Structures are given as C-alpha cells and as structure tokens.
Amino acid sequence: MSGATGLPGKLTASAWLVADCESGEVLASFAAHRRLPPASTLKMLFADTVLKKFDRTERYKVTDADLADIPAGSSLVGVKPGITYTVEQLWQGVFLRSGNDAVHVLAHMNGGVAKTVAEMQARAEDLQALDTHVVSPDGFDHKGQLSSAYDLTLFARHGLKNADFREYCHTKIANFPAGGKKTFQIQNTDRLLTGAWGVKTYDGLIGVKNGFTSNAGNTFTGAATRGGRTLLATVMHPTSGYNAVYEETSALLDWAFTHGGSAQPVGTLVEPLSEGGARATPTRRTAQAAAGAPGTGSGGPSAWRLLEGASGTVALLAGGVWALRRRGKRGGKHAN
Template identity: 80%
Template sequence: MRDSTRLTRRAALGLTAAALPLSAAPSASAAPRVVGGERLARDGIQVRGATGLPGKLTARSWLLADAASGEVLASYRAHRRLAPASTLKMLFADTLLKKFARTDRHRVTDADLADIPYGSSLVGIKPGITYTVEQLWQGVFLRSGNDAVHVLAHMNGGVARTVAEMQARAEDLQALDTHVVSPDGFDHPGQLSSAYDLTLFARHGLADDDFRAYCRTRTADFPAGGKKTFQIQNTDRLLTGAWGLGTYDGLIGVKNGYTSDAGNTFTGAATRGGRTLLVTVMHPANGSNAVYEETAALLDWGFDRGSSVRPVGTLVTPLSEGGAPTPAARPAQEAASAPVPAAKGTSSWRLLEGATGAVAVLGAGALALRRRRATTAGTDRKGRHRG
C-alpha cells in the first residue's frame, strides 16, 4: 500500500510539473543579459559581414566601435576584466572635468601630494607653486601625472570621495566591469576594467570639448616655479610619433597607460572621411609599441572595411541620459574574466577611512563601491611603478 501511495504521489508531481505554464519554467531569456549584447561575452573574435582582420593581434582583449552610432564593429573578449593602468584616468576626467573652471587656481600643499603611490608617473608638481586647473589637466592628459590627479582629487574633497564618485559614474555609464580602487589607475589589487568599459569612457569623454582638447594636445609649457616653465609632451605615441612610430593620420586622442600588472593599454580615437572610430587594446604580448601598432591596425581595418560590417554589439547610453538599464550582471564568460581578488595590506591612503559622510552624500550609485584597501605593487622595466 505504501509503495502504491508513493507511486501515485510521484505521478501527481510529474503531472503538476508538466502542467506548469511555460512562463513559470526557466528560460534563456531569464538569464542576465550582457551589457552591449550577448556576443560581447563570447570567447574568440567577434565580427560579422567582413573579413581581413589584422592577423597579428596579441592583445588579451580589444574592441573596435563607431563613435557616433555606438556600434561595436569587432571585438575580442570585450568584457574581460583586466588591470586598466592610466586609461582609467579617462573615467577620472569624465567624473571631475566640469567641477572646476579652467582658469581656477590652486596653490599646492604637501598634503595634496602626500598619498601618491611610490614610483608613480609624475608631471613634476611641487608644493608652494600655484597652478591653474587647465595646467593640472594638462599634467593628467599629457604626462599621465599621478601628482596632478591627486591634487585635483584633493580639490574635489579627497581621494576617498573621488574614488566613490568615479565608481558611481561608472555605474551610470553602465560600465559594470569596472572596479575603482584609486583615481590614478595605479596597480592595486581589485582595480579592474575592460575594453568595453574603457571604450565607453572614451566615447562619453570625447563628447566634451575640454576632454577632447586636452587629449589631443601634443605639448604644453608647465610651471617650474616663479616665471620658469618646462615643456611637457603627450605620451601618446600615435599622436606624437615618438619611439620610432609614425603619427596616425586623423588621431584625436585618447589615453595610454602602462603598469607592471596591466602591461600596456591604450584607447585611441581617429576621424577619417567624417567617421570617428574608437579602439581599445589591452595587454598585448609584445613590446611597448605593440599596443599602438595593434590599435593602428584595427583603425585601418575599420576605416577600410567598416562600411560592410554588421555590428556585434553596441556601446550603451548612460542611465542619466535615458539609457535603458541593463541587468547588473558580469559577463557570462567567467572563465576568461579576471576575478576581483581580495585586497591585502594597507595602501598609502585608507580609501574610505573617515569618508562615510562623503559616500552617503553621493547617493545610490556610490554604494556600489566595494570597501577595499589596496597595496601598491609592480614596477616597470626601469624599476619604477607607473600609472
């Protein structure tokens, strides 16, 4: 009797499950969507409708997009989370650029420079000298100066507040691969972004006239104290033709970076025939010129073949500009995405110490910032840390 009762119950359960409406059953559409389109989470090169991609691309991740339409024309592991180095300064600029007038002046103090990670790239800011905001931004864009970043961050209320605002800005841009630990892009455990997110930062930044002007500036005179100045040159080699590279015709920026953890990273933009293309290349396997060479090769392909390409994804619109929210999910290809490691030790500043009030004021977006502490790590080939 017991056996027959069990059999009857099992049969009833089976009939109940079979009778459930289709909407109650799990489906592929219920799975979290990938920002910009599910193809961007796939492994391997993503391209449709065109051939002839450059054959010697060694980058661990890259993306090519049309700046006007936001269409992603081709990509490779676009959402792979990697250390961004100083390309993260694009997000820093997009977050703070409109907070100060170009003509505002600031006399630098020792406290402004006290929390710069040892070995950072510097433009040469000194305490006691007064700089205009325009000069500070030239230090950020041209020389990737972490000293200029930290002065601006202190003008903004401190490093902790700035980091929180950058994270909130990333959330608004729907750059969900990005985790900000420091404002300068320096190597810290857990500081990550992706080719997709960096391209979002570049696209949105270039819509601003000041951002666009700074990143395309080749040289500038920088204060050295009193009436003395010295010349600084942009470290973007496709813009200046340095290190044996020719300048790229039509290049308009955007930002390069190097650290021992990130290797070389670069987001570049160029305009030809009225069309602007964006390329982000992260961590190529070859030498320091490879990031520029691979960027140039992808730009060439885009301008040559781009009209026949069918998009494999799109650069989404910021939420604050009416963009449709994408479910907050990390890319599907977790195997190819770098995990966020737990930070160890103590950084040269405590990112959130004493900043509770500042974070609270920033609203819900800033709450996405994970409470982490970071340590500086890595040196370049000459024994220096870079940003």
C-alpha cells in the same frame, strides 16, 4: 561571419574592441569584458567625473598634503608644493604626462581621494561600465582595481563629448610651471599622436589615453576621425613589444575604416542611465561567455558568438550586449 572580414592577423592583446563613436556600434572585439588592470587609461574616467567641476582658469596653490598620498613609483608631471597652477595646467599634466601628482591635486580639490573614488565608481555605474572597480583615481595598480576594453571604450566615448576633454587629449606639447616665471615643456606620451619612439603618427587621431604598469602592461584607447567618421579602439595588454599597443590599435582602426562601413554591427555600446540609456541586465549565458566558457552560442539577443578569424578566436558581441559583471583577481608590483 559578418564583421570579421580582413581582421588584422597579428593581434597579441589580451582584450580589444573597435567601435563607431557616433552610433556606438561595436564592429569587432576580443574578450571585451575580461577584467584587467587598466593602468592610466582609468584617468579617462577620472576626467569624465571631475573635469566639469572646475573652471580651467581657476588657480590653486598646491600643498604638501595634496601630494602626500601619491603611490611610490608613480608617473609624475612635476607638480611642486608652494607653486600655484591653473586647473588647465593640472589637466595638461594629467592628459599629457599621465601625472599622478596632478591627479591627486585635482582629487584633493574635489574633496579628497576617497570622495573622488566614490564619485568615479558612481559614474562608472551610470555609464553602465559594470566591469570596472575603482580603487584609486590615477589608475595605479591596486588590488581589485579592474576594468575592461568595453568599459574603457565607454569612458573615452563619453569623455570626448566634452570639449575640454577632447582638447586636452589632443594636445601634443605644453609649457608647465616650474616656479616663479619659469616653465618646462611637457610632451604627450601618446605615441600615435606625437610619433615618438619610432611609432608612426595616426592620420586623424584625436587622442585619447595610454597607460602602463608592470602589472597591467600597456593599455591604450584611441579615437580617430576620417571621412567624417570617428572610430574608437581599445587594446589591453599585448604580449609583444612596447610599441605593440599602438601598432595593434592602428591595425584595428585601419581595419574599421576600411571594412567597418560595410560590416554588420556585432554589438552596441550602451548609453548612460542618466542620459536615457536602457538598463542592461546580465544573463547566465553571457556571463559564461565573458569568462571564456565553451559552447556559448546565440541563445538570445545578449549572447556572445565566437568567430574563428584571422587573429584566432575572435569574440564578437551580439546585438545589444553590454558590460558584464565578472570577478577577477590581479596583483603584482608596478610602476605607472
């Protein structure tokens, strides 16, 4: 079946998707609407929601209250009360070190965590990311905080339209304030960008965002440009080693750059409602397919088709498919 030629044979992810960033064409996917804990990849939605609100040169002195509601066990960049930071430095803390401390400072600058969460949920709904339920701005494990490979890809695609978002996610290292005139160096935790921990850097990689919690496992959305074409790949919860999220992303991007130009598109990333996107409407058949129900066929333009490919049973999105609402429960302890 079209779209599946030569797919990587050792994909262990619970869900994945690869798409063309410019056209929005979905080239292949597996369980793309499965609702899973997103970990820090949810910070892409946070940035897409808040980034434009503050000039990057604006300065802000952090207080104890700004850091009081950070979940225990969070990843931190090292924000300290009493130190004044530029907005640019705080966003570097978010994108490079996945710092929940930097997220919470920016959320308090935005009027508080509750207001920011509400705005993120509204942005997700405008993007038609209907699998996403936001509980916290940082992506840390909270009951009911869920997203999907499809939705994370929507967040990356829309975020990359912003020049600052694109710059921050592509930055490898930066100097971060330590008080007075002192600084310390921070490095991006995206291993495809930096080549850390034995991962081979990916040629043409732009970013975008990685994440990990003990509940979510590893998640990653990456974007790369080669030969004038930009592709997006999202991988969630691979079951093999810690580098698997990067290795499987690389394999999917390689496949798409090699075969994606000739493969028939199997779906489309929807456009935001506020930017003229047509409102998506779920059907019972698509909801059953998203839940993994057997016997889902090509009963309409938004139905799913199942393809037996090299990686096992691969769910390919039929033309015009969009994010689906489906209930899911996840729990567990975590360390973002």
